[in-house]
Amino acid sequence: xxxxxxxxxxxxxxxxxxxxxxxxxxxxxxxxxxxxxxxxxxxxxxxxxxxxxxxxxxxxxxxxxxxxxxxxxxxxxxxxxxxxxxxxxxxxxxxxxxxxxxxxxxxxxxxxxxxxxxxxxxxxxxxxxxxxxxxxxxxxxxxxxxxxxxxxxxxxxxxxxxxxxxxxxxxxxxxxxxxxxxxxxxxxxxxxxxxxxxxxxxxxxxxxxxxxxxxxxxxxxxxxxxxxxxxxxxxxxxxxxxxxxxxxxxxxxxxxxxxxxxxxxxxxxxxxxxxxxxxxxxxxxxxxxxxxxxxxxxxxxxxxxxxxxxxxxxxxxxxxxxxxxxxxxxxxxxxxxxxxxxxxxxxxxxxxxxxxxxxxxxxxxxxxxxxxxxxxxxxxxxxxx
Numbered sequence: 552x553x554x555x556x557x558x559x560x561x562x563x564x565x566x567x568x569x570x571x572x573x574x575x576x577x578x579x580x581x582x583x584x585x586x587x588x589x590x591x592x593x594x595x596x597x598x599x600x601x602x603x604x605x606x607x608x609x610x611x612x613x614x615x616x617x618x619x620x621x622x623x624x625x626x627x628x629x630x631x632x633x634x635x636x637x638x639x640x641x642x643x644x645x646x647x648x649x650x651x652x653x654x655x656x657x658x659x660x661x662x663x664x665x666x667x668x669x670x671x672x673x674x675x676x677x678x679x680x681x682x683x684x685x686x687x688x689x690x691x692x693x694x695x696x697x698x699x700x701x702x703x704x705x706x707x708x709x710x711x712x713x714x715x716x717x718x719x720x721x722x723x724x725x726x727x728x729x730x731x732x733x734x735x736x737x738x739x740x741x742x743x744x745x746x747x748x749x750x751x752x753x754x755x756x757x758x759x760x761x762x763x764x765x766x767x768x769x770x771x772x773x774x775x776x777x778x779x780x781x782x783x784x785x786x787x788x789x790x791x792x793x794x795x796x797x798x799x800x801x802x803x804x805x806x807x808x809x810x811x812x813x814x815x816x817x818x819x820x821x822x823x824x825x826x827x828x829x830x831x832x833x834x835x836x837x838x839x840x841x842x843x844x845x846x847x848x849x850x851x852x853x854x855x856x857x858x859x860x861x862x863x864x865x866x867x868x869x870x871x872x873x874x875x876x877x878x879x880x881x882x883x884x885x886x887x888x889x890x891x892x893x894x895x896x897x898x899x900x901x902x903x904x905x906x907x908x909x910x911x912x913x914x915x916x917x918x919x920x921x922x923x924x925x926x927x928x929x930x931x932x933x934x935x936x
Contacts, residue, residue, distance in 0.1 A: 629772035669740035678790035696745025760847035832887030869904035
């Protein structure tokens with residue numbers, strides 16, 4: 552649809568592909584109707600993002616000093632304060648014997664504001680065991696959270712929904728149950744809005760996030776803090792070897808996994824499936840991120856002025872990390888994945904630890920975590936934990 556000529560030469564604000572032609576502050580051509588969520592001047596904003604705190608660009612040359620500075624900046628921009636001293640005060644439900652492991656629900660305080668229910672799977676035997684903090688995806692599906700990854704033995708109503716989700720993304724498997732059968736203690740909790748803490752409606756996300764900002768807090772910051780606290784709780788369990796705790800996630804869960812590894816040293820190894828990219832390469836017309844809503848769970852305002860996504864993940868270097876992507880994944884353009892992988896590789900190489908970084912793009916797969924990907928992740932976890 553064509554725009555309307557502005558006879559008084561008022562400055563045009565156009566979103567989308569840049570239809571307005573501005574010369575000296577005066578519109579010289581017609582402006583198209585709004586066609587998308589990017590401001591017309593977005594190329595200038597992207598060009599200004601140089602990520603000056605990234606390793607290699609930062610003036611800090613001591614890696615440990617850089618890690619401290621980078622983590623401090625990320626934590627500052629989470630807005631939500633740390634609550635390391637707050638008691639978890641766990642309440643454990645009755646154990647239910649499964650195939651080679653025991654399942655039970657545990658309710659605990661990840662912040663001082665709310666009690667959260669999580670699924671805890673413990674292998675048969677005395678331990679101590681390696682452990683995995685399992686982090687669920689977004690998927691715009693809020694009726695289930697932890698149930699996306701752990702078979703809900705405790706809830707027949709959610710079971711059908713969970714099985715359908717597992718079939719769609721995980722080859723019909725429950726990743727948490729598979730890990731428990733392999734000898735890992737598994738903890739998986741609902742993020743705010745999912746499962747027991749929801750269900751949120753898709754179009755309520757932006758309002759929820761903005762209300763957090765109005766309250767001087769942050770939705771994404773809350774999720775980041777809760778995940779880091781969950782890692783500490785898992786590492787402190789009696790039958791867990793605190794030196795062998797991993798984080799594993801798919802999609803938004805992958806983002807949560809590498810973010811948690813960046814924020815806490817409780818995570819010894821991380822496997823992230825289908826969430827890693829360069830920010831600039833993701834911020835292109837048509838990308839799902841530009842729709843808002845879901846992206847608020849992963850949005851820390853101001854952070855891109857300092858660090859790109861792979862820069863944040865690199866705070867965890869040189870600990871072992873795995874990143875998988877699908878070449879057919881519509882959410883993460885190939886050039887964004889390539890830029891991110893190059894950055895990650897450079898950091899681990901600088902630490903003489905490139906063998907601890909496992910990067911792979913699956914040429915025939917999209918946004919999934921299917922059985923063959925899982926098997927490779929499980930084998931990799933066995934080798935590093």
